[in-house]
Amino acid sequence: MSATRQKSARMKIDILTIFPEFFTEVFDFGIIRRAKAKGIVEINAVDLREFTSDKHRTVDDRPFGGGDGMVLKCEPVFAAIENLLGTSDRTGFPKGTRVVLLSPQGRVFKQRVAREFSTEIEHLILICGRYEGIDERVTDALVDEEISIGDYVLSGGEPAALVVVDAITRLLPEALGSETSAENDSFSDGILDFPNYTQPREFRGMEVPEVLLSGNHAEIDKWRRRKALEKTEKNRKDLLTKENG
Ligand code: SAM
Numbered sequence: 605m606s607a608t609r610q611k612s613a614r615m616k617i618d619i620l621t622i623f624p625e626f627f628t629e630v631f632d633f634g635i636i637r638r639a640k641a642k643g644i645v646e647i648n649a650v651d652l653r654e655f656t657s658d659k660h661r662t663v664d665d666r667p668f669g670g671g672d673g674m675v676l677k678c679e680p681v682f683a684a685i686e687n688l689l690g691t692s693d694r695t696g697f698p699k700g701t702r703v704v705l706l707s708p709q710g711r712v713f714k715q716r717v718a719r720e721f722s723t724e725i726e727h728l729i730l731i732c733g734r735y736e737g738i739d740e741r742v743t744d745a746l747v748d749e750e751i752s753i754g755d756y757v758l759s760g761g762e763p764a765a766l767v768v769v770d771a772i773t774r775l776l777p778e779a780l781g782s783e784t785s786a787e788n789d790s791f792s793d794g795i796l797d798f799p800n801y802t803q804p805r806e807f808r809g810m811e812v813p814e815v816l817l818s819g820n821h822a823e824i825d826k827w828r829r830r831k832a833l834e835k836t837e838k839n840r841k842d843l844l845t846k847e848n849g
Contacts, residue, residue, distance in 0.1 A: 613646035614776060615725065619765050620684050621732040622663050622676070624649035626762045636770060639779040647769060652676075655683035664735055671736075678739035681731060685746055688729060692746060700726030702748050706761030706768070707733060710750030713768060715791035717751070721768075722775035730768060732761030795836040795843055798828035 619627060627649040631640065639645045653661040656679070664674040682692045689697050697703070702725045711717065721728065731742065743750065753764045773779055775786055790796040801812040815827045836843050 613643050615645045615722070615728065615772070617645065617647045617728045617730065617769055617772075618650050618688055619648070619730045619732065619762075619769070620650050620652055620681060621760075621762055621765070622652050622734055623732075623760070623762055624651040627766070630766055631769070635774050635779055638781070639773050639776060642778065644776050644779050645773050650684055650688070652680040652684055655680040655687065667736060673736040675736050676734055676738040676742075678741045681738070681742045681746065685729070694746065694748070698727065700724075701729065702727075703729045703731065703746050704768075705731045705733065705738065705743055705747045705750045706753075706764040707737070707743075707750040708752050708755070708757050710752040712755070713751050713753050713764075713771070715771070715789070718768075718771040719775055722772045728772070730761070730765045732765055734760045791843075795832050796840060797835075798832040799835070 621627070627647070631637065631647050636645070636647075640647065652663050656662055662677070663680055664676055667673070667675045685703065686692050689701065691697070694703075702721070731738070731747065751764075751768065753767050758764060780786060786792060788797055801816060805812050805817070813827070815823050818824070833844075
C-alpha cells in the first residue's frame with residue numbers, strides 16, 4: 605500500500621499495526637475498492653516494526669508491576685506518529701486529523717459515530733493494540749479518542765479497524781454510487797432497515813408480499829415503515845426507547 609497521500613483522496617486513513625499483512629486484500633472488494641479507485645479514500649497499513657530501533661524489531665515487553673502477557677511498547681507508536689504528522693505533540697497535529705486507539709474501553713462505535721467521523725475527519729489514524737493492550741502513555745499523549753466496536757474483547761485492534769474503516773467509507777460522499785444509498789440503512793433514522801425481496805416471486809411456497817408488486821409507492825413506503833418498526837421492536841427494542849442509532 606502506498607505511503608504517500610493521493611492528492612484527490614477526501615479521507616486518508618492510516619492504520620498502525622504490527623500485522624500489516626492483515627490488511628493486504630481486505631479493502632480490495634466492493635464499495636471500499638471502488639472508493640479507493642475513485643480517490644474518495646486512501647488507506648495505508650503502517651507497520652509498527654518499521655519504527656523500532658533494535659535488531660529484533662521488538663514491539664512488546666513485559667508489564668511493569670508484573671502480571672500476565674505482554675504490552676505493546678510506546679516508542680514505535682510515537683515514532684510512527686512523528687513520521688506521519690511531523691510531531692508527537694498533539695497541539696501540533698494538523699486540523700482535521702484524529703488519532704483513535706481501538707480499545708474495548710472506548711466509546712462504542714455506532715452508526716452516528718461513523719457519520720461523525722465521515723464528516724469531520726480528513727486524516728484518521730487508527731492504532732491497533734495487541735497482547736494485554738498498549739502502553740498507557742500512548743493514550744495519554746497521542747490519542748484523541750478510544751473507540752470500541754462492542755462489549756467483547758478481541759485479540760487485536762485489526763478486526764476493529766476493518767469495521768471502522770468499512771462503516772466510515774460507505775458514508776463518504778459518492779462512495780455508494782447512485783444505485784445505493786445509506787439513507788434507509790439500519791440506524792440511519794434510529795430504527796432498523798425494512799425487509800427486502802427479489803426474484804423469484806415465489807420460492808418453495810414462500811411468496812413475496814403482494815404490496816411490493818402493486819406499484820403503489822405510497823402503500824409500499826407505508827408497508828416498509830411498518831415492517832421496519834416491527835423488526836426493530838422484535839430485535840432491538842432499545843432503539844425505540846432511546847436515541848441509539
Ligand atoms: N486487556 C485489555 C482490556 O481488557 O481492556 C484487552 C486487550 S485486547 C486482548 C488487545 C487489543 O485488541 C486491544 O488493545 C485493542 O486494540 C483491541 N480490541 C480488543 N477488543 C476490542 C474492542 N471491543 N473494540 C476495539 N478494539 C478492541
